[in-house]
Amino acid sequence: MDRDEARARMQEIQRIMERATLWTLLPGTAAVVGGLLVLAGCAASYGMFHSLDFARMLDMSVAGQIAFCLMWFAIGVIGVVVEVVSTARAARRQGLSPTVRSARVAAFSMTPSVIVAMVLTLKFLIPVEPRPEEIQYIVPVWMMLYGTGVYTAGLFSIRPPRVLGLAFIALGVVALLAFQEYGVVSAALSFGLLHVVFGLYIVRKQRQDGAQ
């Protein structure tokens, strides 16, 4: 074997190890924390406008609406920060760079669909007199686009993220077609419960693997 073949082999080994690494870096705990935050957010939303329909936020005062939007913005930011910190810690534990190529690829895969979801959210929220049916689109749109992002990111790793992505898309379609006026329930079931279940599954699998 000559130097060039050896170098090609090393690159191949590195590529496969990075791909497998994504499995060990999946932030299970962060998914649980994020899911619990969303469940708390759903409970707080219900407390604010006493309805399972997010469009009822329009009945609140302007200050109430701003507080509602800030609360969900804060939940989103905290969720992302917890995920990034957990992934970075997991990478450090394994002696890897937090910006390992597979983690970057996963992050970049999710970015376009999240940006589209944010743009649509602003489009639905910003009008001077937002329409209730457009507010009702926000949760299903986020479910489907987030699911698309997770599924795409999962293409570079193993099956569980892809299953999570498909579950989000399927639930999003059902929420859009049949349960628009139950956005609080849809958000709690998907971004809340689904994340908690997925996170616990990942944590359990990684502990099993680590114990062997």
Next chain:
Amino acid sequence: MSQPIKPDDIDAIIHERVRLAIVSALAVAPELSFNELKAMLSLTDGNLSAHSRTLEDAGYIVLEKTFRGRRPHTSMRLSPKGRRAFERYVETLRQIIDKGDEAMDDPP
């Protein structure tokens, strides 16, 4: 010109491309299921079966066959012998690259 390495210095079991991919993946993920590895490495059932059997026969990986409900479930992990062999193989690659680089630096 880089120095060719003797055939005996290279572990023929790991050197095969698919088996090297299996061992590389198991070197960082302590355990992977048959289906996870198949998807991750884009292999067919037959291909992964044949190569994983070779690695198991060599004592490089441990295959665990269980049932989940009525469906068979196979998981794989790297054995200590397999990890040592993988580390030796990577070290051999490094030496080949280093020798090649030195030869390039030294003018004839």
